[in-house]
Amino acid sequence: MQGATPEPPSAGLPTWKGLLLRHLERHKRYPSEAQRARHEGTVYVRFTMDRRGMVVAARIERAAGIASLDQEGLDLLRRAQPLPPLPADQPGGTLELIVPIQFFLRR
Numbered sequence: 188m189q190g191a192t193p194e195p196p197s198a199g200l201p202t203w204k205g206l207l208l209r210h211l212e213r214h215k216r217y218p219s220e221a222q223r224a225r226h227e228g229t230v231y232v233r234f235t236m237d238r239r240g241m242v243v244a245a246r247i248e249r250a251a252g253i254a255s256l257d258q259e260g261l262d263l264l265r266r267a268q269p270l271p272p273l274p275a276d277q278p279g280g281t282l283e284l285i286v287p288i289q290f291f292l293r294r
Contacts, residue, residue: 197277206271208286214267217290218255226253227291230260235283240269248285260288 197203228251235244242264250257264270273282 197274199274200277203271203274203277204284207284210271211263211267211286211288215263215288216259216266217292218259221253221255221290222292225292226256228253228256229287229289230257231285231287232260232264233283233285234264235281236270236273237281238273238277240272242268242270243281251290256288256290259290263288 230247230251231249233246233248234242236242245261245264247257247260251260
């Protein structure tokens with residue numbers, strides 16, 4: 188093993204990320220008190236998942252500034268498990284991501 192070069196990311200990762208975002212969207216719940224108050228916003232959650240799609244760590248990366256929306260960002264990750272498993276060609280045992288969870292009312 189000569190110079191240790193990092194393995195390239197999975198070729199299937201962009202497609203997988205789209206699958207992940209659609210999976211999260213299906214499990215998202217707009218908090219009723221936020222809807223009644225007409226609160227909107229985006230919470231960015233940082234999480235680490237294992238190859239099987241289980242979340243091993245999660246935290247708010249950037250808050251929406253509305254407690255119920257921020258909490259739903261974290262609750263959503265727990266509720267949506269298991270997430271789509273990592274692509275077979277994705278190196279490593281875990282993957283860390285930051286994803287936006289958007290809450291916008293229909294006009």
